[in-house]
Amino acid sequence: MDGTLDHTMIRVADLEESLDWYQTHLDYEEKDRHEGDGFTIVYLGPEEMHEDGAMLEITHNEGETPDIGDAWGHIAVRVPEGELEAAYEQLMEEGVEDYRDPESCGGRYAFVKDPDGHEVEIVQRDHGAKWSLDHTMIRVEDADAALGFWTRKFGYDEVGRWESDTFANYFVEPTDAAPEEMSVELTYNYDGRSYEMGDGWGHLCVRLDDLQDDWDQLMTREAADYRDPESCDDMYAFTKDPDGHEIELLERDSEADSLFPF
Incomplete structure (x- = not known):
């Protein structure tokens, strides 16, 4: 089992402000939305997304202001090689908060923040749609x-690492994943x-071929039984990693009219 990462979810205080920010500054379009009782979920992404590209899921709970803990780090979005400075300057001209400019990051990347304080890294890549x-x-x-959680339970590969004197970064992704x-x-x-989770960070979602079979395999591999398929009306399920980060498991119907299994 090495399902594709389908989306990452964050919670926001003001839905329209957040939608305007991502649609204006990152040229995201609304892919689908679900209006629930007291909450709204919206999927966003670039217009020209790769078929295995991940979406951003924004969740708004009426009357709630999310607390962003430090266990959640950031999302990173792509710009073409050589366009980091221009992309950052464009965002500054549009009034985006100046958080960490390219110069302060050695010219390799930069950071901005969305209206809720979620950090958005800008990285240079020779693949993928701009802002994907x-x-x-x-x-x-x-x-x-x-690392053991992602490699043993999900069958992901460690594809890169960077180690400094005080910290290390490890990158994992499905075997034979497309660059996008x-x-x-x-x-x-x-x-x-140690870290505080907060509720501004929601979850990662892994798209699987067979929800029940893959869930059973995760249970065999002793993943956390957080919300099993039956408790979610067999539409999705959730496990947790050793740090308590939630991971949704989702089986998509490519012929369905909606991206939501509701």
């Missing part, structure tokens, strides 16, 4: 446990710190 999701970063307290697919960045700080 490149990776999602989460912080972990035990690098061995986190999103990966997961695991950040491990050597000082033994």
Whole structure:
């Protein structure tokens, strides 16, 4: 089992403000929405998305202001090679918050923040649509446990790492993933710190071929039984990694009229 990363979910305080921010500054379009009782979920992404590209899921709960903990790191979006400075300057001209400019990041990447304070990294890639999701970063307290979770339970491959004197970054993704697919960045700080989850960060979602069969396989591999398919009306399920990050499991019907299984 090495399902594709389907989307990453964040919670926002003001739905229309967040939609305007991502649609104006990252040229995202609304892919689908679900209006529930007291909440709204919207899928967003570039107009020209790769078939295995990941979407951004924005969830708004009426009357709630999400708390962004430090266990959640950031999403990263792509711009073409050589266009980092121009892309960042464009965002500054549009009034986006100046958080970490390219110069302060050695000219390799940059960071901005959305209206809720979610960090958005800008990286240069020679693949994928402009502003498409490149990776999602989460912080972990035990690098061995986190890597073991993704490689043993999901069958992902470690495809890259960067180690400094104080921390390390590990990248994992499905075997034979297309370059346009999103990966997961695991950040491990050597000082033994712990993290607060908060509720501004929601979950990662892995798209599977057979929800029940893959769930059973995860249970055999001793993944956390958080919300099994039956408790979710056999539409989706959730497990958790060793740090408590939620991971949704979803089987999509390519012929369905909606992206939502409701």
